[in-house]
Amino acid sequence: MIRFGLIGCGRIADRHIASLAACRGAELAALCDIREERMREAEQAYRMRGGVSKGISQHLDVDHLLQDDRIDAIVICTHSALHAELALRALQAGKHVILEKPMTLSLADAKHIIQLAEEKALKVQICHQLRYRPLMRRVKDLIEQGALGRVYMGTATIRLQRSKRYYEEAHWRGTWEQDGGMLLNQGIHLIDLLQWFLGDAVHVYGKMARTSMPKETEDIAAGIIQFAGGGIGIIEANTISKPGNFDNAVTLFAERGTISIGGIKMNEIRRWYIEDGAQPPDEDELKIDEHQLMYESYVRALEGDADQMLIDAGDGSKALEMIFALYESVRQGREISLPLRNFATTMMTEWEG
Helix, strand or coil, X not given: CEEEEEECCCCCHHHHHHHHHHCCCEEEEEEECCCHHHHHHHHHHHHHCCCCCCCCEEEXXXXXXXXXXXXXXXXXXXXXXXXXXXXHHHHHCCCEEEECCCCCCEHHHHHHHHHHHHHHCCCEEECCHHXXXXXXXXXXXXXXXXXXXXXXXXXXXXXCECCHHHHHCCCCCCCCCCCCCHHHHHHHHHHHHHHHHHCCEEEEEEEEECCCCCCCCCCEEEEEEEECCXXXXXXXXXXXXXXXXXXXXXXXXXXXXXXXXXXXXXXXXXXXXXXXXXXXXXHHHHCCCHHHHHHHHHHHHHCCCHHHCCCEHHHHHHHHHHHHHHHHHHHHCCCEECCCCCCEHHHHCCCCC
């Protein structure tokens, strides 16, 4: 049994609690938050979803949780600015880590996490759970098998709505220092898929704009990516779609076919054409909860089957670096080559939008 401790019992923690309750071989054993009532609510939610009835320890202090020898892995669900610090503290304490996106707000912190995890032989799972969805795994397998031939172009479309009230609900939202930007928070899942399907990026060019929203970060972004394999990627993203969330989509245009997957939940197959007749997963597979699959795969990886993990810290840093390169392109007004030497979202504070 893998025993988990969860730090940060806010909104995003609900999905982790549900996955832990449903995951065989996993147990939520400890909680940490600065508000006791949120820990009580989290414990109640875990029990109601079928989690074990053993006592769940509650901590107001992170160090107390990290000193608990019963805990094997730490789930980090705080706001973005704390991700790197808490991940590094957990690794130093000898704990495996499940880390919410974005993994960090600086390239240096991402590299530190990767290095420390390797040194201590610990596993860091970045929460890009869409990789675990059978539909996305089917696409990845077809690319690797050559069924699509060369992938010439991939597009990631993010058309969402984040209201003024959304940013007013938490003072850190929409700030470069604490939040990191729309692409890092709302766009990174699809950008990660684009990178997973097309490979490593080598050049990035981007443009961004800001509206009248009461925040520092971008509301609109567009990017062109050159991948090492020759494919071209297009990113089109905004959080000003009215009257509400409009669409998400990833589309691949390849030598032997076209695949387009869309919808707010990325569960609509809009086009599936492959010359050799390869078919998508069946309807039952499309209903599987990829977040729970991520946890089940992670537990098996901790038990010794390392191949179960689809995205560790090193893989997770690739989408992060693509977004950082787009930000740096906006800051410098030119195409940026990867790998980046240095970047932190705080470098964007002088951007006028």
